Amino acid sequence: MEKLAFKLMELVALSLGLPADRFHGFFKDQVSYVRLNYYPICHFPHLVLGLGRHKDSGVVTILGEDGVPGLEVKRRKNGEWVRVKHIPDAYIINIGDNIKVWSNDEYESVEHRVMVNSEKERYSYPFFLLSALSTVVEPLEELTNE
Ligand SMILES: O=C(O)CCC(=O)C(=O)O
Numbered sequence: 001m002e003k004l005a006f007k008l009m010e011l012v013a014l015s016l017g018l019p020a021d022r023f024h025g026f027f028k029d030q031v032s033y034v035r036l037n038y039y040p041i042c043h044f045p046h047l048v049l050g051l052g053r054h055k056d057s058g059v060v061t062i063l064g065e066d067g068v069p070g071l072e073v074k075r076r077k078n079g080e081w082v083r084v085k086h087i088p089d090a091y092i093i094n095i096g097d098n099i100k101v102w103s104n105d106e107y108e109s110v111e112h113r114v115m116v117n118s119e120k121e122r123y124s125y126p127f128f129l130l131s132a133l134s135t136v137v138e139p140l141e142e143l144t145n146e
């Protein structure tokens, strides 16, 4: 997952007109981690949230999940919550707040949440790519006017 995350960061850099290795320096003492999420069955799913609405604050999240429905993303244009379709053998990629700031808002971090399921328990395993704790997160100077 880490290798994939670095590859994605190279593509993000290229998409912003920057050298592929532009972000490499931020990851020298990175503190990335994997979290294991478990959502037990709940018979009143409309009354509870598995995981409340949030944006991932890190750089990029590579999310593996078991296909039990629950993850939803918020559409920016109309505020509607949309269920994310499971694609077998595929990861879900979330842009985190760090990329939003580094890219000077060219990229947007997506708001998402997880609803619990009344029939099946759900497991997910996001990998959060994080930079070094000492990183100052600010728009890259190449992408600002002043
Ligand atoms: O369980 C999921 O599908 C999403 C988990 C998530 O958004 C998180 O751990 O930040």
Ligand SMILES: [Fe+2]
Binding pocket: 054, 055, 056, 112
């Ligand atoms: Fe998340």
